[in-house]
Amino acid sequence: AIPLVVAINTSLAARNGMLVRDRIAMEEARNLDAIIFDKTGTLTEGEHGVVDMVTVDGVAEDEALALAAAVESDSEHMIARAIREAAEQRDLTAPDATDFEAIKGRGVRASVDGNEVYVGGPNLLTQLDSEVPNHLQRFADEAGQNAQTVVYLVRERELVAAFAMADVIREESYAVVDALHDLGIEVAMLTGDSQDVANAVANELNIDTVFAEVLPEDKDKKVQELQDEGKLVGMVGDGVNDAPALMRADVGIAIGSGTDVAVQSADVILVQNNPMDVVRLVKLSRASYRKMQ
Numbered sequence: 001a002i003p004l005v006v007a008i009n010t011s012l013a014a015r016n017g018m019l020v021r022d023r024i025a026m027e028e029a030r031n032l033d034a035i036i037f038d039k040t041g042t043l044t045e046g047e048h049g050v051v052d053m054v055t056v057d058g059v060a061e062d063e064a065l066a067l068a069a070a071v072e073s074d075s076e077h078m079i080a081r082a083i084r085e086a087a088e089q090r091d092l093t094a095p096d097a098t099d100f101e102a103i104k105g106r107g108v109r110a111s112v113d114g115n116e117v118y119v120g121g122p123n124l125l126t127q128l129d130s131e132v133p134n135h136l137q138r139f140a141d142e143a144g145q146n147a148q149t150v151v152y153l154v155r156e157r158e159l160v161a162a163f164a165m166a167d168v169i170r171e172e173s174y175a176v177v178d179a180l181h182d183l184g185i186e187v188a189m190l191t192g193d194s195q196d197v198a199n200a201v202a203n204e205l206n207i208d209t210v211f212a213e214v215l216p217e218d219k220d221k222k223v224q225e226l227q228d229e230g231k232l233v234g235m236v237g238d239g240v241n242d243a244p245a246l247m248r249a250d251v252g253i254a255i256g257s258g259t260d261v262a263v264q265s266a267d268v269i270l271v272q273n274n275p276m277d278v279v280r281l282v283k284l285s286r287a288s289y290r291k292m293q
């Protein structure tokens, strides 16, 4: 039988837009020492727009953008959407691409006109062992300092262009971090994005702990790292990539338009896409279980 106080508690949660899949996690939420947030789409809007680009000698901007859009034509990632949109805005027609492949946490690959073409972030460059020309490196450094995400276009192993994309911090995120600090909870951020971008967002929001350039298969290890310090850890995320971390966490929280996989891996689902509900969840847990004692 479900103890009465827990039943009341979960229906109260439901009325606040929280679906509780695991009642024990709901009780544990009051004792969380640290909460890790996925960056993109959780603390930020996640609506990347291409704000700047640079190419190597002999490659025109339009050519590079059309090629990148072709490689991204099969991807659902927000970065892919932004690149396709930028190409559309310039009325560019993407060349035909085939043999699409998503490279988890790194980027995408396709064949275009017999060439092997990639679009992806710093993790991809490491994997391909691509050399970065000086002016592209300067472009990337500057963009990173402005919290812009940089992705690269690589054709036949040669880096030919870089794109800077802007994301914006969600207005609610500032108050969320402050409120969690007031509750004595450490706030951490976990992202596949570059260290530069992660640091810029973390400084702006006053976030205590930053895990950047984390590959999807390593995200749960970051949760474990904090748990190994003896902390009870909550994890907030929305993507397929976040599922193992949500499962590893003591309290896994899927947010908003979370993917099915994220939702199925979470203990609590926040129906409205509002990170402030994480604070409400902790407060509700503390209030409910204090009464019970």
Ligand code: ADP
Pocket (backbone or CB within 6 Å): 038, 039, 040, 072, 075, 077, 079, 080, 104, 105, 106, 107, 108, 119, 120, 121, 122, 123, 149, 150, 151, 190, 191, 192, 193, 194, 216, 239, 241
């Ligand atoms: P997160 O959810 O933390 O943003 P992802 O695992 O979705 O992380 O992506 C990590 C990084 O991999 C991105 O910042 C980007 O550099 C690269 N990436 C992933 N998918 C794509 C894509 N479709 N096009 C370009 N780059 C991508």
Ligand code: MG
Pocket (backbone or CB within 6 Å): 038, 040, 041, 238, 239, 241
């Ligand atoms: Mg994500």
